Amino acid sequence: MTDYLHRIGAGEIEPGAPLPPESVLCEQYGVGRSVVREALQALDAKGFIVVRQGSVAVVAPRYHWHVLDQDFLAVTNPKEYYSLLQEAREILEPPLAALAAARATDEAIDEMEQVNRRLETVLDDPSQHAELDIAFHDAVARATDNAILVSMHSSITGLGQRTREASSAIPGAIERAVTWHDHVIAAIRARDAVGASAAMHLHLRQVREELGRIDTEPEAAEEGS
Template sequence: MSTRRADDAARNLLASITDGEFPPRAELPPEQQLAERFGVSRLTVREGIRALAGHGVLTVRHGKRSVVNPVEEWSPLDAEVLRARGRLSGNALELPTQLVEARRAIEVEVARLAATRATDEDLSALAGTLTAMEESLADPGPRFAEADLAFHAGVVAAARNVYLAAAYRPLEQVLHVVRLETSRDPQIREHALHWHRRILEALRAHDPDRAAEQMLLHMHQTLEDIAERVGGAAFR
């Protein structure tokens, strides 16, 4: 069985759910019926259902049909599921706000630690990502977003705390999806570059309070940009 076909089956089923065909708490049709509809085997449909169950979208019941879970039970850490969840959310800014809150809780302390632990090699790597951001500033494509994410990952690495790194890791896939969307806006790219420069300056000065402050201000700016310039688009 092809993993790709199972992924496609999960994606098609998720689309049917978000389109309202199978609302929360509704039972799915029998697996054979779904298999015929999607043009795949029953086993492929079953694997797709298991994948969605793993992300909280469905509850698999032994000997009974699977049930669609309420949206608030869906995983916020899978990019496909997150987009689907955003389409069904009554509050377009709820998920982006919560994402920034989670980042703020982790990355402000990460910046504080990185200011005391960053090596010359760490700072050089961060400077390289900043250069990449500068060179791609006029490009609405993925290069700027990739450099942006590499900068934050570099700060996390420089903090040298395995638990904070582990807490940050699940957010990276979601951040990748969101950043690709927000980086299309030239003003948002300018804001990100500005704050990354100030964060790096604080890290080079090995000033933990200043580094934490600059990261916090960066998070505030990020939330403002999402609310004022993007809205919930990155989650739809």
């Protein structure tokens, strides 16, 4: 059913539109009814369709979609969600940095430092950059000692992997990230909540600017793909 997931994400099947009856889907895919029902239930659980007893499934409203679902991201164009992810990060991460400044242990701050130093060594590897950049921001989130906030932050890292790999192709992007991370670490180490929040905000503004340059620098984006 991944093709239906792709068609839903691409807008080929609009919210409210019905999917074919189970019998048609069975014939289309050459599988039994139980397999089709299981696939429909999975799409229902992820918020992409609504399955009602005794009637055909219909595409759910967009606000029900679990757009961070890895299966969905694998079959759709994630660029549509880059600006939305960035907006979410700008709301969530500066307060996380401020809270980390108040609560981080010395060990947690040392972990941020170590990850950032490793980040300096992967300037030509977009995938490694993405993993280490996520590890840095995860370390900041965990330093808040708030399991709910950590879970909220972790929920967006799947799409964050894509945006980081894309933006790392912009010349100087990784070096700028490392520099801003150093500012965040310094503020957290100084127990400066206002400074940590401000540094994270400015870092994310830098990230937003680089994401905006992805489509205007095709050669760089191609090298990082």
